[in-house]
Amino acid sequence: MAEKYNADSITVLEGLEAVRRRPGMYIGSVGTKGLNHLIYEILDNSVDEHLAGYCTEIWVTLDPDGSCTVRDNGRGIPVGIHKKGVSAERVVMTTLHAGGKFNASSYKISGGLHGVGSSVVNALSSYMRIRVFQDGKIYEDEYSRGVPTKELSDGMPPVIGKTREKGTEIRFIPDPEIFEKTQFRAEWLMSRLHETAYLNPELSIHYCDRRGEEEILADYHEPEGLRAFVRDLDRDCGEAVSPEIYFRGRAENTELECCIQFTDSFEENILGFCNDIYTQEGGTHIVGFKTKFTQLINGYARELGLLKEKDPNFTGADTRNGMTAVIALKYPEPIFEGQTKTKLASLDAAKHVAAIAGEELSHYFDRNIEVVKAIIGCAEKSARIRRQEEKAKTNLLSKSKYSFDSNGKLANCISREPENCEIFIVEGDSAGGSAKSSRDRNTQAILPLRGKILNVEKASIDKVLANAEIKTMINAFGCGFSEGYGNDFDISKLRYHKIILMTDADVDGSHIDTLLLTFFYRFMPDLIREGHVYVSMPPLYLATPSAKKEKAEYLYDDKALLRYREKHREGSYEIKRFKGLGEMDPSELWETTLNPENRVLKRVEIEDARLASEVTGMLMGTEVGPRREFIYEHAREATIDA
Numbered sequence: 001m002a003e004k005y006n007a008d009s010i011t012v013l014e015g016l017e018a019v020r021r022r023p024g025m026y027i028g029s030v031g032t033k034g035l036n037h038l039i040y041e042i043l044d045n046s047v048d049e050h051l052a053g054y055c056t057e058i059w060v061t062l063d064p065d066g067s068c069t070v071r072d073n074g075r076g077i078p079v080g081i082h083k084k085g086v087s088a089e090r091v092v093m094t095t096l097h098a099g100g101k102f103n104a105s106s107y108k109i110s111g112g113l114h115g116v117g118s119s120v121v122n123a124l125s126s127y128m129r130i131r132v133f134q135d136g137k138i139y140e141d142e143y144s145r146g147v148p149t150k151e152l153s154d155g156m157p158p159v160i161g162k163t164r165e166k167g168t169e170i171r172f173i174p175d176p177e178i179f180e181k182t183q184f185r186a187e188w189l190m191s192r193l194h195e196t197a198y199l200n201p202e203l204s205i206h207y208c209d210r211r212g213e214e215e216i217l218a219d220y221h222e223p224e225g226l227r228a229f230v231r232d233l234d235r236d237c238g239e240a241v242s243p244e245i246y247f248r249g250r251a252e253n254t255e256l257e258c259c260i261q262f263t264d265s266f267e268e269n270i271l272g273f274c275n276d277i278y279t280q281e282g283g284t285h286i287v288g289f290k291t292k293f294t295q296l297i298n299g300y301a302r303e304l305g306l307l308k309e310k311d312p313n314f315t316g317a318d319t320r321n322g323m324t325a326v327i328a329l330k331y332p333e334p335i336f337e338g339q340t341k342t343k344l345a346s347l348d349a350a351k352h353v354a355a356i357a358g359e360e361l362s363h364y365f366d367r368n369i370e371v372v373k374a375i376i377g378c379a380e381k382s383a384r385i386r387r388q389e390e391k392a393k394t395n396l397l398s399k400s401k402y403s404f405d406s407n408g409k410l411a412n413c414i415s416r417e418p419e420n421c422e423i424f425i426v427e428g429d430s431a432g433g434s435a436k437s438s439r440d441r442n443t444q445a446i447l448p449l450r451g452k453i454l455n456v457e458k459a460s461i462d463k464v465l466a467n468a469e470i471k472t473m474i475n476a477f478g479c480g481f482s483e484g485y486g487n488d489f490d491i492s493k494l495r496y497h498k499i500i501l502m503t504d505a506d507v508d509g510s511h512i513d514t515l516l517l518t519f520f521y522r523f524m525p526d527l528i529r530e531g532h533v534y535v536s537m538p539p540l541y542l543a544t545p546s547a548k549k550e551k552a553e554y555l556y557d558d559k560a561l562l563r564y565r566e567k568h569r570e571g572s573y574e575i576k577r578f579k580g581l582g583e584m585d586p587s588e589l590w591e592t593t594l595n596p597e598n599r600v601l602k603r604v605e606i607e608d609a610r611l612a613s614e615v616t617g618m619l620m621g622t623e624v625g626p627r628r629e630f631i632y633e634h635a636r637e638a639t640i641d642a
Contacts, residue, residue: 049074283344430582
């Protein structure tokens with residue numbers, strides 16, 4: 001019988017306890033993405049000081065003890081007595097929804113709006129130290145998991161020294177009780193710091209990573225701002241079709257800064273920022289820009305006679321064919337979807353962006369008709385390819401032999417509830433046969449692929465659609481494809497909420513995973529963004545102890561094998577190495593790779609869209625030189641994270 005549900009059943013989480021109980025609500029996840037987000041929360045506060053006109057330099061340091069230190073030369077967190085009776089610094093660090101961003105006189109523009117960033121980082125850190133350089137004194141306060149560990153002096157943090165400097169320094173160590181790992185991802189952080197420098201031409205950011213044998217130092221200062229940003233984004237994107245189109249404008253209380261360039265590559269790359277926060281999922285500011293740009297190009301195309309009266313308008317995707325753009329919005333009191341601020345929801349932003357972009361671009365295009373013609377040429381190219389694509393799609397969908405119900409390769413599951421279903425993309429018929437025998441037929445579907453799929457980074461759209469393995473996946477998933485090209489992708493029709501790549505734990509398996517992920521990233525990116533794509537972790541070894549009382553252990557990589565050998569006496573165990581999934585019998589495959597109770601999966605995420613696009617293009621594109629340099633530089637960093 002169920003327990004009683006009454007007034008005593010209602011739990012109130014006091015202070016920062018709610019953050020520790022539900023960290024994903026505040027930082028997105030407790031994986032590496034959420035871990036790095038801790039740094040971004042503190043960094044954004046320093047950037048807000050710069051936007052307010054008080055900070056010119058920021059220092060970010062990673063130390064061997066797992067800590068991160070962020071320091072700025074802004075005004076410093078107020079340390080005076082708050083009306084609550086203690087230092088304002090302690091109020092900020094221990095109270096959700098407390099901060100200076102709610103006061104328009106303190107911050108007219110800021111990325112931190114909810115007043116939870118610093119206190120959330122404090123709650124999720126095993127140790128945090130605050131130093132405030134203010135009024136000739138150095139104040140210091142300390143915390144552990146959000147709880148103060150230092151006695152206040154007359155309600156204020158104790159003074160530990162004198163100084164002529166100003167600003168705030170925050171050092172914190174992520175709590176291993178909360179996070180799956182506590183090793184910050186350096187390349188993500190460095191990319192974020194570089195982006196911040198592009199967006200703030202008068203700001204200097206100094207980075208130091210002391211965790212390795214040698215210190216890694218980097219200084220980020222980009223006086224050319226968005227122009228340099230777009231130039232960097234287009235570094236490996238082919239020949240320029242247009243010059244850099246830069247403008248800045250205002251509408252009411254909104255300021256828009258933008259830089260655009262077109263290249264001859266068939267790609268669209270638009271990065272949106274609001275108050276220096278990267279809106280990975282876009283939002284109203286991107287919608288306003290895209291809508292106005294499409295209207296402008298269609299209008300000029302008709303005025304110039306390049307679109308006849310009988311011709312249909314170019315689609316939005318057509319007009320942005322080959323576009324690289326950075327859109328930086330300064331907007332007071334923005335509304336974001338969620339604490340991690342990945343999407344802007346402010347309705348007025350679309351109207352203001354459209355008004356500014358329309359006025360500034362019209363002035364530019366009226367004086368540079370040849371540039372307009374070049375952009376329209378890109379749109380014409382896109383329209384031709386789109387029509388070919390639509391024809392190929394029609395042919396694809398009309399061929400019954402590739403229909404979902406008659407697919408000979410797919411061993412479908414019984415359930416038709418997508419949230420309960422998962423599909424395993426398996427390498428080869430041998431592993432596919434074993435997987436079909438060992439799976440849970442109610443919820444697990446198996447789709448064997450023959451060999452390596454086409455590298456879509458190097459292929460035209462018609463070749464992509466002609467590939468039998470890709471067609472099989474498209475029909476099996478049921479949600480369409482090619483988002484951004486033909487608007488046929490509809491994630492609500494996805495038949496399986498988990499798409500799991502299950503390949504051998506060797507070089508060939510990794511290559512197949514890379515080819516598949518490239519396809520998903522370029523043609524079905526929402527599958528990754530919405531958390532539907534996973535990579536299975538089949539073990540490489542089985543360690544069987546000689547003593548019957550001890551249990552056998554599956555080891556997933558060479559590092560795990562080394563750790564096992566260090567803990568066990570030589571001769572007290574046997575090691576079996578699996579050459580491939582096809583060599584496992586059905587019971588082994590179920591126990592190690594298919595059983596939800598035992599298996600290890602890696603969910604694929606996009607932390608940095610710009611970095612992901614660059615690396616994908618470089619690793620899977622046609623240029624050999626950059627790929628070779630990348631492999632030489634990063635080979636020692638390769639790991640398997642379970």
